[in-house]
Amino acid sequence: MIRPGLARACTAMLRRDLTLAWRRRGDIAMPVLYALIVTMLFPFALGPEDTLLQRIAGGVILVTVLLSMLLALDVLFSSDIEDGSLEQLVLAPQPLALMLGMKILAHWITTALPLIVATPLLAAMLHLPAAVIPVLLLALLLATPLLSLFGAVLVALTAGTRRSGMLLALMLLPLCVPAVIFAAGAVAAAQQGLPWLAPIVWLAAALVLAVALGPLACAAALRIALDA
Amino acid sequence: MTVAATATPLLEARALSFHRQDEPVFAPLSFQLTAGELALVEGDNGSGKTTLLRILAGLLHVGGGELLWRGQPMQRDSCAGDILFLGHQLGLKADLTPRENLQIAAGLHGRHPAKTFASVLADIGLRGYEDEPIRRLSAGQKKRAALARLLLLPATLWLLDEPYANLDRVGISLVNRLLETHTAEGGAALVTSHGAVSFHGGEPRHIRMQA
Amino acid sequence: MSNWIPLWLHKLSSPPTFYRFAGTLLPWMMALALLLGAIGLYGGLVLAPPDYQQGDAYRIIFIHVPSAWMSMFIYGVMGVSAFIALVWRIKLAEVVAMESAPIGAAFTFITLVTGSLWGKPMWGTWWTWDARLTSELVLLFLYLGVIGLYHAFEDRRQGARAAAFLAIIGIINVPIVHYSVTWWNTLHQGSTVDIFGHSKIAWDMLWPLLTVTLATKFYYAASLFRRARTDLLALESGKEWVRQIAQREGKR
Numbered sequence: 001m002i003r004p005g006l007a008r009a010c011t012a013m014l015r016r017d018l019t020l021a022w023r024r025r026g027d028i029a030m031p032v033l034y035a036l037i038v039t040m041l042f043p044f045a046l047g048p049e050d051t052l053l054q055r056i057a058g059g060v061i062l063v064t065v066l067l068s069m070l071l072a073l074d075v076l077f078s079s080d081i082e083d084g085s086l087e088q089l090v091l092a093p094q095p096l097a098l099m100l101g102m103k104i105l106a107h108w109i110t111t112a113l114p115l116i117v118a119t120p121l122l123a124a125m126l127h128l129p130a131a132v133i134p135v136l137l138l139a140l141l142l143a144t145p146l147l148s149l150f151g152a153v154l155v156a157l158t159a160g161t162r163r164s165g166m167l168l169a170l171m172l173l174p175l176c177v178p179a180v181i182f183a184a185g186a187v188a189a190a191q192q193g194l195p196w197l198a199p200i201v202w203l204a205a206a207l208v209l210a211v212a213l214g215p216l217a218c219a220a221a222l223r224i225a226l227d228a
Numbered sequence: 229m230t231v232a233a234t235a236t237p238l239l240e241a242r243a244l245s246f247h248r249q250d251e252p253v254f255a256p257l258s259f260q261l262t263a264g265e266l267a268l269v270e271g272d273n274g275s276g277k278t279t280l281l282r283i284l285a286g287l288l289h290v291g292g293g294e295l296l297w298r299g300q301p302m303q304r305d306s307c308a309g310d311i312l313f314l315g316h317q318l319g320l321k322a323d324l325t326p327r328e329n330l331q332i333a334a335g336l337h338g339r340h341p342a343k344t345f346a347s348v349l350a351d352i353g354l355r356g357y358e359d360e361p362i363r364r365l366s367a368g369q370k371k372r373a374a375l376a377r378l379l380l381l382p383a384t385l386w387l388l389d390e391p392y393a394n395l396d397r398v399g400i401s402l403v404n405r406l407l408e409t410h411t412a413e414g415g416a417a418l419v420t421s422h423g424a425v426s427f428h429g430g431e432p433r434h435i436r437m438q439a
Numbered sequence: 440m441s442n443w444i445p446l447w448l449h450k451l452s453s454p455p456t457f458y459r460f461a462g463t464l465l466p467w468m469m470a471l472a473l474l475l476g477a478i479g480l481y482g483g484l485v486l487a488p489p490d491y492q493q494g495d496a497y498r499i500i501f502i503h504v505p506s507a508w509m510s511m512f513i514y515g516v517m518g519v520s521a522f523i524a525l526v527w528r529i530k531l532a533e534v535v536a537m538e539s540a541p542i543g544a545a546f547t548f549i550t551l552v553t554g555s556l557w558g559k560p561m562w563g564t565w566w567t568w569d570a571r572l573t574s575e576l577v578l579l580f581l582y583l584g585v586i587g588l589y590h591a592f593e594d595r596r597q598g599a600r601a602a603a604f605l606a607i608i609g610i611i612n613v614p615i616v617h618y619s620v621t622w623w624n625t626l627h628q629g630s631t632v633d634i635f636g637h638s639k640i641a642w643d644m645l646w647p648l649l650t651v652t653l654a655t656k657f658y659y660a661a662s663l664f665r666r667a668r669t670d671l672l673a674l675e676s677g678k679e680w681v682r683q684i685a686q687r688e689g690k691r
Contacts, residue, residue, distance in 0.1 A: 004334070004335055004336065004337070004338050008335055009335055009336050011335070012331070012332050012334075012335025012336060013332075013335070013336070016321070016324070016328075016332045016335075019324065019328065020321060020323055020324065023323040023324075024323065079321075082317070083317055083318065083319065083320060083321065083322065084315055084316070084317025084318055084319040084320075085319045085320070085321060087285075087287060087313065087315060087317065087319060088313075088319040088333070088336070089336070090287065091285055091286065091287070091308065091311070091313055092308070092309070092336035092337055093308040093309025093310075093336075093337060093338075094336055099336070153608065154605070157588060157601045157604060157605060158588065158591065158601075160592060160594075160597060160601070161588075161591035161592050161593075161598075162591065167584070167587045167588060167591055170580060170583055170584050170587055171584040171587070171588065171605060173580065174577040174580040174581055174584070174609075174612065174616070175608070175612055177573075177577060177616050177619065177620070178612075178615050178616055178618075178619035181619045181620065181622070181623045182619060182622075185622070185623060199622075217604075217608070220604065221601070221604055224525075224597070224600045224601050224604060225597075225601060226287060227287070227288060227289055227597065227600075248594070249594065249595070249596075249674075249677075250674065250675060250676075250677050250678065251677055
């Protein structure tokens, strides 16, 4: 018999989730569409003054991206639980944390990455200066995986419950406060011409920690949620 | 059979029990399963057959008593991959084809080197449906797609929850043939079923569940 | 060396023993809480002199500060018992963790309300995005998250374990939130409102404060015991000792 190595198992997992997302590629566009609509509402609500929109642009985009990701989080494990694939994954002779890490990566690629790609468009809608956009993108590149990882742990915890998106929001949003503060801080600093590296480095440090611990916590949470 | 009886049992339960909301799900259960043996788990609806299989698979925590795997207390790491579990939920992605589903399973569990995806799917009776999404298959064909894992993945112990459900006459005899080959090759299997099972590879052991 | 402490704890963690133990202590705890609360509040609201800057408005600290301490203390208790519940799967630890959450949430809520009542006369606003206030608000959300998750499960013990896990994540989160909001404040505002600027407190004000704090501790214990007893009865409803209690109560 041939036992697959870690690399093969990881690619199998990643390929599976990406293929599944590709088969339902309409769903990938939904969070982006949602973000576009929310961003579009701000000028209508606040008036089209450039200065005001510029000032709030960074924060609005960050919060919008966060909420769009929250919408997409709920389905991270739900279909796998319904069809029993998650049981098979838990029983597979592979480290569960690593496999879940691959799932989270696939989820990030299919939900957060399109949002990041759409970010320059959102920024243009709110007249964010072009010079700030690279910092915003960098902040999002670091903050969105953090949200995916936190979110995955919490979704795993709610895996054994009746579906409840509100509960997920209640649990996730307090955890997001630091990530939002640092990401928005970096953008605000760049906009004022101040050094913005420090908050970015903090985000990067948090991400390194989360990448190491998030999948482990996710695996532990999932074992608790399935044990019934 | 005599050789098998003297060897260390593959799986042994000693006064195994499980509680849900502090109510015992089934009466304490003791049994042994040696390599080359088939055990039928019998009991009425709600007698805890599925629960027992989920415990043995390692999905549920043992409530009380002992569970030994090859003579050692059962640990997830020591037996993972040596056990195949097939539950009510088949573990198939509806958007993928039987072949893709098998590829994922093989990517996680490994596979018999001698077998190919095509040959396994043909053996299980899905020739011509290899590249059809699972969602378009009938219930019986879905079941077969899940059973294909038994043929392809290497494992000593099979835990099959209602493997005959949804299958036609040909499918039922197919499962029986799978079980016969598996036990003849030194594997073991625990099978739950309501219906009578006609099994030709020797007298199966019976595990009677009482609530 | 001496292993009577773990032995005693082990014995106490059995539901019937704890039920009896808590039942005996409960009235005493409640009486102490009421007595100390009355003394402390009398000392704080009547005997203590008015503050030379804030007049009588400061007296709300006799409610506010003990609640704030309790909101964190209870989270600590919840976190520790959550850890014990997860690692050793002790039923009593699950019960203590889950029944602490609503009490802690109540104290957190009181802290936030009294804080903003106090804030209005002191710094002219109900709310400011200060690190302390924001952390307290996040703490409230964490409590609510734990309570919500616990009740989202059909199986109570499973819900307790999941919520315990969330409580532990929260313990890591609170200091991070506190730190990041402090950082955020330095970025956005020149100076933050200094809530406890005059940290030298007169003895006349200190002793009522400590007495009320002690009262809240006893109140927490009493309330926890009461809730835990009810919870244990429900969780162990099939067990012999509960049946005996039910029969005894039924005869009365």
